[in-house]
Amino acid sequence: MNIKFVCFSLIVMLFHGSIIAQELITPEKAVSLALDNNYGIKLAKTDVEIAKNNADILNSGYLPTLTGNAGANYNLDDTEVGFADGTNRVLNGAESSRYNASVDLNYTIFDGLGRSYNYKQFKETKQLTELEARETIENTIVQLFTIYYKVAELVENKDAVSQTLNISKERLLRSQYQFEYGQSNKLASLNAEVDINNDSISLMNTTQELNNAKRDLNFVLGNTIPEDFNISTEVDFNNLYDKNELLNKVKDNNISVLQINKSIDINTLGVKSESSAYLPTVGLTGSYGWNKSNNNAASFAAYSVNTGLSAGLSFSWDLFDGGSTITNVRNAKINLESQNILKEQLLVSVVRDFNNAWDDYQNKLSVYRLQEHNIKTAQNNFDRTQEQFKLGQVNSIEFRQAQLNLLSAELSRNQAKYLAKLAEFQLLQLSGEILNVEY
Structure with a gap:
């Protein structure tokens, strides 16, 4: 008894140790790791540092x-x-x-105030570079959660396929007992073996997809986590968004809108800078x-x-420079006009994208809720079919169909859940709120 107890204790300790070794990567931790270690974000930060140096007084031309x-x-x-x-x-x-x-x-x-306008342009360019860095961060967050939720979906899919495989193994064992006692023929066992093989292949493929997705996630996080880790599969849809409020934020906080506004400011200063050549x-x-x-x-x-x-x-004082200053001023004004046209086009585009994203989010959320209801129906159908199968009231083909229907419902539910969450992130990105929410 003592030897058995010691062996059991060792097994429990080893199993517990393997669980502890698998680090849990929550959404909050994933975002933190990406902000600190993602290669694209690191490069964007270096661009911001260069822009800061360019906007410094040492690069202004004011010093002798x-x-x-x-x-x-x-x-x-x-x-x-x-x-x-x-x-x-x-x-x-x-x-x-x-x-x-x-x-x-x-x-x-x-110098005709050209130095002043150039210095202001450098400062505006620094702010534009910071907006570009923010865009990189927002895109990285979306990329991160696209992969993160792909991993989560595959984790749940693997559990569902594993459960299906275990049920098939139980069915094979039951059919073998029935064959030994003359209650069924060999065909039931052969069918169960075929189903076990198919379920095993599905499990192998899902496991391989999961391992690949985990490597992709680790890459986005800058290869800062161990290869074997766990993630959270909890998803919260309790947030209630007001469409009009989000739409107003799109016009004010959308990263593309902010960038085009900053480009207009820079081009306005560019016109003044070129015009300074008229002065002595x-x-x-x-x-x-x-x-x-x-x-x-x-x-x-x-x-x-x-x-x-x-x-x-x-x-x-260049009284006349052959017309180059006149040409430069004209082109600067045309560039400013083109930026204003681009802004009008962009506003129409982002409003359209927001409406599409809003409808897509509402649709995917409704699909997910229907899939949640559908899986309850499929589970209820499988439980009843399993009871009738044990009583011999349904054959193995009908039981297998109920089993596959449940698996299909689980896989569809998993996919719908994470697609709805990604649609929410797309909506938040368009409204400029993706960096202001709790993950």
Whole structure:
């Protein structure tokens, strides 16, 4: 008895340990892992960092430039010099040298406000990049749950197929007993064996699909979870959405609408930036330098040293540049007009997509509820058929049909449940609310 108890305890501990080893990935945890580890989201974050750098004051053109310069020259000349008194002097291999160093400052005081508009464009572009990153995150969330719920569906399908296989095995055992006691012929056992083979093949295929789907899910999560894990199959449909409220959010928060609005802002600044070329440019220059010259014997001075500060103001105005500024302004205005046209088209498109998504969600939710009712009917039919089968009132073919009807109802229910949930996510994505809900 003690040995049996110890063996039983070990089996229970090993089984319990295998359950613990399988990490449970809830929807909330899956979203958290994706936000931190998904490769597409990581790349989108790097784009945002680059846009932030571009929108920094260091890239604005408002700061001056400061340049350090230094140089040296050495000359070895043969020189002949004639003086006013009629004498001359010949120097062979006369050496001379010059040295210089300076710090130069350049600063644009006014450039027709082009610098200001460009800086504002950089800031608007940064916000557009952040919206693009948000779009990547939203698309990744939808992709994540498409795969997540595919895994959940296959988990439930595997359970349903496994249950069907167990029932077929019980049926085979029963038919073998009946054959041994002369209550049925061998045909019943052969039919049961065929059904077991078919159910085993279905289980193998479903298991393979499940393993593949788990790998796909792990890839979306950045390969951060073990290969063997569990997920939650619970789905909540208790949320009641107001169609008009969601539609208003589509017009205000849809990611594509926000992006086109930001593009219009950028193009508006682009028109002003191109127009700034009509105005003059005023600049300031300054320099502090040191110069030394070592002259040859033909010069009046043996050497000279200059140290000093210089400053200047520059003014330039392109009165006519051949028409390029006029062309650039015209094209910038056309681009702005095209963005406004695209916005009108987009608003019509997203409203249409929202109405389609709303109807699709309501339809899939209704289908799921009907499938829930259908599975109760199929279960009731199977239970009664199973009782009659045990009493010998129905044959194996009728029993198998009831068994397959139940399996089909379970598979259809599983598919309908997750399709309805994905339709809900599509609706939330269009309304810009997918990142604001609890998973």
